[in-house]
Amino acid sequence: DFIGGQEIGATRLYREICNRVEKFIEKNGYDAVFTVSAGLIACKDIKESSYNEILKLSQYSLSEAKHRGKNQIYLFDEDDYKKFLRKRRILHELREAVANDWAGFDLYFQPIMDSDSGKLYAAESLLRFKDSTGEMIPPVEFIPILEESGLIVPVGKWVAYTAIKQCKEWQKIIPEFKININLSYIQIRKSNVALDIINVIQKVGIDPKYVTFEFTESGYLENDTSVKKLIKIFNNQGIKLALDDFGTGYSNLAYLQNFNVDVIKIDRCFVENLAEDDFSGAFVKMVSELAKTIGVTVCVEGVEQKKQLEALKDMNVKLVQGYYYGNPMPVQEFEKMYL
Ligand code: C2E
Ligand code: CA
Ligand code: CA
Secondary structure (H helix, E strand, O other): OOOHHHHHHHHHHHHHHHHHHHHHHHHHOOOOOOOOOEEOOOHOOOOOOOOHHHHHHHHHHHEEEEEEEOOOOOOHHHHHHHHHHHHHHHHHHHHHHOOOOOOOOOEEEEEEEEOOOOOOOEEEEEEEEEEEOOOEOHHHHHHHHHHHHHHHHHHHEEEEEEEEHHHHHHHOOOOOOOOOEOOHHHHHHOOHHHHHHHHHHHHHOOOOOHEEEEEEOOHHHHHHHHHHHHHHHHHHOOOOEEEEEEEEOOOOHHHHHOOOOEEEOOOOOOHHHHOOHHHHHHHHHHHHHHHHHHHOOOEEEOOOHHHHHHHHOOOOOEOOOOOOOOOEEEEEHHHHHHH
């Protein structure tokens, strides 16, 4: 079946399997609806032709076909398999870290500055993870794994506690010190995150007005009752909310009216293009004007150059964050620079 190109061969083979299932069902007079998931591996991809190896790779292929939504064929791909193994290893490492007193996890802090005075306004906490070999795994890679596995719930709790405790500590030096903490949609959906956060705030003994939770807008959020409830609780408790990555993905200005947020964080892609296209500048300007009218503070992320900062100041953007002022950094480094 594989003569004439593997794609054709694989598809033909899949159809053949489907036909046989259909015939089997007909022959036995069953009344059934069925779908077929198939995982295939081409001979050329079998490097080590032992039974166990072939079984392992074909089982992987089958589970890929199922993961990708079932009722389809998946043909083994070396690169996909490498990614799968890496993801599995990272998940294992993350689990170990959670079980072993957060070994490997660390919180970095990035300054958020007042654009006018050039003074520190707050810090955003950003999670870091180093695996057992000492490799730093980037957040864009490990955060989705934490989310998919549900590990973001305990890890997010740890992040909130650690960040708020640190903020309280720094308030000994700067009494108005404010902290921003990222919140994942999964935490909202899968746990009573509001209660956890209130508990942490009480345990640490911080005034909630110094704590801002950042969450990213997304299509789901708008009609999700768990999100509405959370926002209401935060509003009642005086915990602040920021809309993260504003302007990317699902952007809806109606959001700002429906949800009582305190800060809008405009995504860094708009800063990157500030000089190059008219749209980015116009967008930032429009959002900052709208925000002003409704009493919301604007923060622009990803400021790397002085000329970007100047342009943003002209647009009355109050808060800025980015490498121009400082990278996310470990506690000691942050203290050296800002406290
Ligand atoms: P984010 O919340 O949008 O965080 C800002 C990201 O932009 C950070 O990436 C930061 O290092 C990077 N950044 C800051 N300034 C600049 C700049 O001037 N230029 C450029 N190119 N990048 C800049 P990071 O630390 O890799 O985090 C990536 C994402 O991972 C975060 O995006 C956030 O969505 C997520 N994340 C990080 N920590 C946590 C956490 O504790 N909980 C949750 N749920 N998500 C987190
Ligand atoms: Ca953020
Ligand atoms: Ca962001």
